[in-house]
Amino acid sequence: MQRTILLIAGWLAMFLALMGVLLPLLPTTPFLLLAAWCFARSSPRFHYWLLNRSWFASYLRHWQTHRALPVGARRQAIGVTILSFAISLWLIKLLWLRVILLLILAVLLWFMLRLPVIKDDGDQV
Numbered sequence: 001m002q003r004t005i006l007l008i009a010g011w012l013a014m015f016l017a018l019m020g021v022l023l024p025l026l027p028t029t030p031f032l033l034l035a036a037w038c039f040a041r042s043s044p045r046f047h048y049w050l051l052n053r054s055w056f057a058s059y060l061r062h063w064q065t066h067r068a069l070p071v072g073a074r075r076q077a078i079g080v081t082i083l084s085f086a087i088s089l090w091l092i093k094l095l096w097l098r099v100i101l102l103l104i105l106a107v108l109l110w111f112m113l114r115l116p117v118i119k120d121d122g123d124q125v
């Protein structure tokens with residue numbers, strides 16, 4: 001029963017991570033980490049797939065090894081976040097909603113800038 005619940009939670013987290021790639025307010029990384037955690041405890045096959053065959057495999061393996069982002073990943077994440085929020089702010093005309101989006105953007109950028117970045121050889125940037 002627990003294995004089934006973890007499998008369902010893992011696939012739900014994968015779905016939400018993929019949606020997070022497209023939607024600016026839905027984070028991708030926490031859902032990927034949750035999926036990896038669920039699969040590690042429920043299905044060695046899906047865990048192997050996630051760490052070795054999925055689009056996110058290199059990032060997850062790097063995070064698992066170093067507890068840090070690879071070089072360039074933080075810059076890319078910040079760029080995509082700013083771009084998606086800029087589009088949202090351009091399309092939305094309500095002032096109060098723009099203010100909320102700007103606050104969310106500030107929190108996300110603060111969080112992303114605090115994440116450690118490390119090279120593959122172990123040198124912190």
